Amino acid sequence: MTSSALAPQALRADLLDFTAPPSWGSPTLQGVRFRPDHWLLVGADGRIQGAEPAATFTPGPDWQQHDHRGHLLMPGFIDTHVHAPQLDVIASWGATLLDWLNTYTFPAEQRYADPAVAAEGAARFLDALLAHGTTAAVVFPTVHRASAEALFEAASQRGMRLITGKVLMNRHAPEGLRDDVDGARADCEALIQRWHGQGRNAYAVTVRFAVTSTPEQLAMAGELGRHHPGLYMQTHVAENRDEVAWVARLFPEARSYLDVYHRAGLLHERAVLAHGIWLDAQDRALLRDTGAHIAHSPSSNLFLGSGLFDWQAAVDSGHGVSIASDVGGGTSLSLTRTLAEAYKVQALRGTTLSAWTLLHAATRGAAEALGLSREIGHLDPGATADLAVWRWAEGPVGHHRDAVATGAVPGLAAQPLHARVFAWLTLADERQLAATYVAGRRRAGRGGGG
Template sequence: MQQLIRGRILGFHADPTDTDDNHLYLEDGAILIEGGRILAVDDYAKLARPGLPEIDHRPHLILPGFIDTHIHFPQVQVIASWGAQLLDWLNTYTFPEEARFAQQGHAPAMADAFLNLLTAHGTTTAVAFCSVHPQSADALFTAAHARNMAMVAGKVMMDRNAPPEVLDTPQQGYDDSKALIARWHGKGRQRYAITPRFAITSTPEQMEMAGQLVREHPDCHIQTHLSENRDEIDFTLSLYPQARDYLDIYESYGLLGDRILLGHSIHLEPREIARMAETGSHPVFCPTSNLFLGSGLFDKAGLRAAGITSGIATDVGGGTSYSMLQTLNEGYKILQLRGQKLTALSAFHWITRGNAKVLGMEDQIGTLAPGSMADLVVLDSRATPAMALRSDRAETLAEELFILQIMGDDRSIAQTYVAGVAMKTV
């Protein structure tokens, strides 16, 4: 059955940093949906017809749903844990929490809560780390598949430098990942990410197994961490003394390429930047996490100048908010400290089409192009009294978007649609 979603429509077809011809904006527009996909986008008057069901979201903005390219599903109950930098934070909070995912019934309950939080904050696709336990990935994929929600996820492979409760072995990590790929990769909207957590928690033998998975499944994504924290880098290089640098570890096992997402990528050497550009590898900026853990300041403009395309993400639970709007807020501030700018149009492009391009999925998500899935977010720029007061002085679309970028959070999400189905009941 067809339906019409009416409102102020905004979608991107190019990067605002590259060209002025970058977006479509319709003051009274509509999106025609059938079977979970977008059929057409145009002025409301051109698409409306008698008997066609419609939902009117005026005066709100309707955009493609937000995409989060780095988040930790098992960390939903350790977000906002006090006072540690990366390695201490992992050992004190994260690893004990992830051990709980071995308990019967825990992962399915957390998966439902996790997806509810994502859609409540306007996020319709996420790239998620699961725990070492294959049932954690099964639970997340099962819940996402039931909602027809696009998820890219994988169980972490980790066989050292963590408590026994969250370790596998090289063979077990390979076997579990292989079985999960067979069950879930390409099932409906689910995609698998081969997930060696990071070099500190994987032996060379396990990294070799990860490389074997990548060779056997070249259409899977790969996710890991890179150069988040100075102590992390030093520890990593002590474990791999033959490596030229941190990135060289992943490179030596055949992991680099346009399918890999390298969380954080803050403290990079010139050789690493050059190799990331040459291989098409993607760093992922995690601003709220980088500030919370005191990790450092991401160099978006420097990487872009080198020809590298970056993602942006929440990194819950080191990150402090599920909101991609709040992620943009803190990202703006970090880039200010770098002497760089994040305009409102560029920001909203980044969390929609930009992140979709990083994933190689822009033909499915992140835009309003006909044929794309009808994953949408409806934004209220007057959601709080303070936002409404500020909005009284906004004169342009860019000013309105910037208010959402800096002041917005889940209260600004009037509705979220996944494949054309409304997710928010209130």
């Protein structure tokens, strides 16, 4: 952790966040809080103290000022499912899920048995998240204890909120990527003791997917959660139809893929399950009743041809949904790009999402799903100042589109706020990131303010 003192700071920008869930799919301003040209005040403890309009408030000499005037300031994004070692294989050609694992993922992950490789990879990965405006994440390392250690250590150095844990995988994986029940339990216990609740780190019992764990290992994973209240659980579920069929053959006693995890005691309010494409109504009700939620991974689902997630069915059944890049099946760590892909997936299903629904799922909605809404995901007083400052536009097309939205093009009236934000969201990527702040400290960005 950085030891130098943090001065009180005032950041001037257009502030956007959410006070409540927005109306599903609607561009109305329900739950939306937009405060153009305001000062966001951050105390020496790295927490938000409040916000004041720049027209009537001037920070005193004790405040370090960052003038991001004319920029969009939001809470940092929260990526709820992403694989740190898979930066090695992002954008690899020609595979569906199970082929992807065997051809690309498993060979890349074998390298992380080396602590030096794990440390280098963790630093590269977390810096890349910050460079995309993501300040908190739920992360898969590898089966190796060293890979989880490296992520926790690197996140602590950067002050980031991180949820991770050693991957459990004791069958249907190559040599060097398999553990065993007793050894895995010992590794998890040691990691929990050292890292869970230390600083901004939290431990997640990390089941790769049902195929790669025996019933005995799944039972052990459930026991860990019961013995250590407050642990998270992360895994994959119902991503690909071939995968679903394989799980059915391996676990004939289970009603469904999701039921495999339920029987092992792995579904609870801190359970994060990636994908959830091939679920039925009973599965969705089970998610609702246990408090578990789905980390929707649209870029990966499209790239691997896995299917189209039914977000409307999730809303109708009442279970939570957050947004995940799922790199390396996903093709970018940028959650703006990922949200744009989520819009397209739902359009193919006949649902039109608003910018508000999308952005809420990557900020306050994700924080609520993770039980972290007192800490992150919004700009309320008391929240940790995990922030991302964005340029409204980049390049000739982006600048022209933003000028149309704001009424700066002669003969065209200004558009509602939603139209401007939706255009920004659809066109934006990490090149528009001016600055990323973690607990009030600037950690990344391409300029655009003091």
